Amino acid sequence: MLKFILKRLALLPLVLFGVTALLFSCLQFLSPEMRAALYVKDPRQLSQLDAVIEKYGLRKPLPVQYGIWLKQVAHGDLGYSETAKMPVADAIRSFFPATFELTVVTFLPIMVVGVFFGVLSAVYRDKLLDHITRFVAITGYSLPSFVLGLGLLMVFYGRLHLFPPGRYTLDTDMLVHADSFRHWTGLLTLDCLLNGQWHAAADVAEHMVLPAATLLYISVALLLRITRSSMLEELTKDYVRTARAKGLPERAIIRKHALANALIPVVTLSSLLFIGLLGGVVITETVFDFPGIGRWGVQAAQQLDIPGVLGSTMLAAFLFVIANLVSDVLYAVVDPRIRVGD
Amino acid sequence: MSVLKNIWKQLKRRPMSLLGFGIIGSFLLVAVLAPVIAPTPAGARDAYIIPQFGYSPDPVLPSREHIFGTTEQQYDLFYGMVWGTRTAFRVALQVVGMAMIIGLLIGGAAGFYGGWIDEILMRLTDIVLAFPDILLAVVIVAVTGPSLNHVMYSVMAVSWPSYARLVRGDVLSVKERDFVTAARALGASDARILFRHILPNSIYPVLVVASLSMGSIVITAAALSFLGLGAPPGYADWGQLISLSQNWIMGASGDPFAYWHTVVIPGLAIFLFVLGWNLLGDAARDILDPRQKA
Numbered sequence: 001m002l003k004f005i006l007k008r009l010a011l012l013p014l015v016l017f018g019v020t021a022l023l024f025s026c027l028q029f030l031s032p033e034m035r036a037a038l039y040v041k042d043p044r045q046l047s048q049l050d051a052v053i054e055k056y057g058l059r060k061p062l063p064v065q066y067g068i069w070l071k072q073v074a075h076g077d078l079g080y081s082e083t084a085k086m087p088v089a090d091a092i093r094s095f096f097p098a099t100f101e102l103t104v105v106t107f108l109p110i111m112v113v114g115v116f117f118g119v120l121s122a123v124y125r126d127k128l129l130d131h132i133t134r135f136v137a138i139t140g141y142s143l144p145s146f147v148l149g150l151g152l153l154m155v156f157y158g159r160l161h162l163f164p165p166g167r168y169t170l171d172t173d174m175l176v177h178a179d180s181f182r183h184w185t186g187l188l189t190l191d192c193l194l195n196g197q198w199h200a201a202a203d204v205a206e207h208m209v210l211p212a213a214t215l216l217y218i219s220v221a222l223l224l225r226i227t228r229s230s231m232l233e234e235l236t237k238d239y240v241r242t243a244r245a246k247g248l249p250e251r252a253i254i255r256k257h258a259l260a261n262a263l264i265p266v267v268t269l270s271s272l273l274f275i276g277l278l279g280g281v282v283i284t285e286t287v288f289d290f291p292g293i294g295r296w297g298v299q300a301a302q303q304l305d306i307p308g309v310l311g312s313t314m315l316a317a318f319l320f321v322i323a324n325l326v327s328d329v330l331y332a333v334v335d336p337r338i339r340v341g342d
Numbered sequence: 343m344s345v346l347k348n349i350w351k352q353l354k355r356r357p358m359s360l361l362g363f364g365i366i367g368s369f370l371l372v373a374v375l376a377p378v379i380a381p382t383p384a385g386a387r388d389a390y391i392i393p394q395f396g397y398s399p400d401p402v403l404p405s406r407e408h409i410f411g412t413t414e415q416q417y418d419l420f421y422g423m424v425w426g427t428r429t430a431f432r433v434a435l436q437v438v439g440m441a442m443i444i445g446l447l448i449g450g451a452a453g454f455y456g457g458w459i460d461e462i463l464m465r466l467t468d469i470v471l472a473f474p475d476i477l478l479a480v481v482i483v484a485v486t487g488p489s490l491n492h493v494m495y496s497v498m499a500v501s502w503p504s505y506a507r508l509v510r511g512d513v514l515s516v517k518e519r520d521f522v523t524a525a526r527a528l529g530a531s532d533a534r535i536l537f538r539h540i541l542p543n544s545i546y547p548v549l550v551v552a553s554l555s556m557g558s559i560v561i562t563a564a565a566l567s568f569l570g571l572g573a574p575p576g577y578a579d580w581g582q583l584i585s586l587s588q589n590w591i592m593g594a595s596g597d598p599f600a601y602w603h604t605v606v607i608p609g610l611a612i613f614l615f616v617l618g619w620n621l622l623g624d625a626a627r628d629i630l631d632p633r634q635k636a
Contacts, residue, residue, distance in 0.1 A: 018469035022478075029485040135358065138624065142617035144561045146568045147584065147609035154605060279474040283565050294474070301480040302569065309481060316474030 001332070008325045012318065019317045020310055024066050027306065032058040038082075038304055069310075079307030083299045088311035091296060096315070097186040098167060099285070099292035103277040104187070105208055106215045111270060114220045115263070118227025122262075123254060125232060133224070141221035145214055149287035152210050163210045165289040172200045211288045215281060219273060226269050231262040264335045268327045275323030279316035352629045359628075362621025365614055373427040380424040390425055390578045392417040401590055401601045411603045413586045417576055419603065423611055425578035430615055433494055433563045434556050440498045441559075442552050445505020446541060452506070453513030454536050464510065467503040476500070476562055483571040490573040493566045497559060504555070505548055512544030519543075554623035557616035564612050580615075583608040 027035065036052040045052070053059055057068055072079065078088035086094070121133040156162045168176070168188070175181060175197060176188065184194050189208075192201035234240065235258055243253045285295035293312055300308025354360070372379060382389040395408070396416040404411040410419035452463040470478065482496035516522065517540055525539050566572055567581025568588075575586060587604035 014465070015469060015472050018465065019472055022469060023481060026478075026481050026485055131358070138358075138620055139613075139617060142557055142620050143613055144564055144568075144609075144616070146565060147605075147613060150584075150588070150605050151609065154599065154602065159599065282474070282476055282480075283568070286569070297474065297477050298480055298569065301477055302484055302571070304484050309477070313473060313477060316477070317472040320472045320474070 001329070005325065005329065008321070008328070012321045015317055015321050016314055019313055020069075021066060023310060023313060024062065024069070027304075028062055030304075035306075038306065078311050081296075081300060081305055081308035081311065083303055083305040083308050084296055088307050091308065092293070092311060092315055095291060095293045095296045097188070098290065099278060099281075099294065101187045101189065102208055102211060102215075102281075102285075102290065102292060103274065105189075106212045106219075106277060107270075107274055109212070109216050110220050110223060110273065113216065114223030115227050115266060117220075118224040118266075119231055119254070119259060119262070121224065121228045122231035122235065134228075137221035137224045140217040140219075143218055145218055145281070145283045146287050148217060149210070149214050149284060152214060153287070156210060163206055165210070165287075166207055167291050168200070168204050168207055172203045175200050207290075211281075211284050211290050214284050214288075215277065219277075223266065223269060223273065227262065227266050230265050231258060234258040234262045237261075264331070267334050268331050271323055271327040271330055275319045275326075279319050349629060352625070356625055356628070358621050359625030362618050362625060365618030366622060369427050369615055369618065370431070372424060373431050376424050376428055380421045390429065392422040392425070392576050392578055394418075394576065401587075401604050403601075404603055410607050413583060413604050414589065415575065415586075417583075417586070419583065419607055422578045422583050423580070423607060426580045426583065426608075426611070427615075429490070429573075429577075429579045430560060430612075433490070433497075434560050434615075434619070437494050437497050437501065437559050437563065438552050438556050441501040441555075442505050442548060444498065444502040446509050446545075446548065448502065449506035449509030450513055450536055450541055453510040454517060454532070454540065460510070463506070467506050470500060470503045473500065476565060479562065479566060480569065480571065483566060488571045488574075490567075490577065490579060493563055493572045496566070497562050501555065501559060501562070504551065508547055508551060509541075509544060512547060513540055516540050516543045550623070550627045553619065553626045556619035556623065560612065560616050560619070580608045580612050584612070 032053050033049055035058050036049045036056070037046070039052050039056060040046060040049070057065055060068075080086070081088050081091045084091035084094070117133045117137075121130045124130050152163075153165060157164055172192075176183075176192070181195055181197075182191070184191055189201050189204045192198075192204060235254075237258075240253060240258055243257050244250075248257075279293070281292075282294040282298045284290070285292045286298060289295070293315065296308065297312035297316070299305070300312060377389070383393050386393065394416050395412060395418060398416055399414050401414050402408065402412045402416070408418050408420060410423060413419055413422070448463050448467070452460040479493075479496040479500045482499055483492045486492045486495070513536075522535060522539055525535050530539075563572070564581030564584070567579055568585045570585055572585075573579040573582045575582065584605065587601070587608070590601035590604050
């Protein structure tokens with residue numbers, strides 16, 4: 001097992017290398033002048049584009065430019081993100097906790113709702129409840145997050161003046177940036193509570209309601225579908241028939257026998273889902289103006305803030321590799337029939 | 343013929359897939375009849391450019407003259423929705439088709455040749471998959487410049503890996519079968535074996551995934567348009583129309599729903615279009631996946 005984990009971790013640098021090299025190649029679509037213009041902050045500097053090109057080595061061949069960047073990274077310098085108006089490392093430290101908090105708040109309801117209704121749907125297969133559940137799930141799966149997000153904002157924020165977009169109100173902003181505020185965990189809601197600031201905690205929580213609801217509705221369908229089909233498969237197995245034959249109550253068969261086995265693929269999927277959320281949900285964060293990794297990444301990509309794109313992508317790719325590893329290991333842990341690394 | 347009959351029999355047992363057929367069928371009808379439903383004004387150079395009725399920045403609510411109202415800059419929403427149906431089909435079919443072909447070629451070559459070719463192609467697949475959400479697509483459009491075609495290329499560029507993985511797995515199992523050995527013994531070339539014997543036998547799961555991914559591809563393309571990377575304002579494209587509505591979701595002061603139509607109408611169209619494909623895809627999977635049979 002340890003060998004398997006180490007082998008997979010060895011892939012990590014390869015993936016990071018590939019992802020950044022691919023991004024670098026995409027940027028070659030732009031002429032050196034255009035890339036130089038991205039470094040220019042004052043229009044008067046435009047006359048000195050050649051100096052900028054020279055300074056950053058933008059006319060050099062692609063591998064050389066990539067090498068220059070790699071050397072910087074090796075020295076711990078990820079560059080400066082124009083869109084975040086701070087160094088990339090600081091930007092990650094500032095945006096990642098927000099995304100992490102949103103992920104934590106969203107993930108649990110997705111699991112509970114998905115598994116609960118997935119099992120119900122399987123047990124009441126082809127009954128009305130099954131049809132309704134599946135229909136609600138597939139509508140969520142079909143709703144673009146920006147349509148749902150804009151609709152929710154229109155009704156709740158526009159009409160009812162509830163759940164504003166953003167991260168918190170101005171009052172909370174001043175509070176959390178005050179020197180007396182201690183950041184214990186990085187999770188803002190929790191930190192506000194630990195600092196005894198109930199109002200601020202409620203404020204932060206209120207801002208997460210709509211993005212969390214959006215993510216819940218659009219992500220739950222997949223989990224529900226997997227739970228349902230996995231449960232259906234288990235219910236046809238011989239051990240279930242045996243349990244029924246010896247007269248066990250149906251509830252016990254479902255809860256103790258079938259569910260335990262049906263959850264195996266669900267566990268695998270859930271770790272991928274968790275990291276999917278953690279890697280940044282670009283559109284949802286953008287619609288709700290939520291200052292997380294996803295919103296930063298897409299802003300950086302749109303404005304060709306190259307260090308920003310490289311930084312946010314490397315973070316996401318890192319999480320992606322870890323998530324796949326965790327999901328494979330979990331798979332082996334929950335299902336003794338599966339052995340990894342052979 | 344019996345295959346079609348069988349599919350029809352299966353469909354009848356699933357009311358939801360019939361609904362999917364109905365939705366996509368209706369959209370198809372609208373797309374085909376677009377010139378009849380929303381005639382292009384005489385003298386227009388391009389039918390996909392939505393006619394403009396004035397230049398006022400405020401949207402106007404539905405009226406007799408404009409039954410879906412107008413967006414900001416007075417683009418007629420009804421015209422945009424009708425002709426946008428054609429754009430939606432074009433994007434969905436072209437992107438899924440191309441992604442499928444790229445996936446078939448890369449996955450097929452990887453599975454068929456194995457060895458270092460397999461290794462290189464699959465690592466490339468992993469790398470594209472490792473990009474978060476739609477970030478790579480955004481970067482591609484950002485460097486190539488915003489346009490609907492670039493949106494389509496970029497979505498293609500990020501959506502082929504799932505096909506490639508699927509095809510590779512299938513090819514690995516199919517290439518060991520007897521008829522492949524027989525073809526090889528008869529002296530068939532690699533290309534002939536791959537395209538005539540192996541790929542036709544591993545195409546079904548790919549088609550299921552294609553029908554299932556049609557919806558998410560439409561969402562991705564619309565999301566890029568929503569970010570302002572797609573067609574220019576005034577082009578008949580649903581995602582572009584919804585991005586025009588972003589400034590109006592709060593309505594006017596005192597009336598939050600003053601401009602509801604700019605969000606709700608294109609939003610509903612995208613939702614129904616995606617829902618239709620998803621219901622169809624579900625049905626295709628149920629019918630073609632024997633494990634799910636009761």
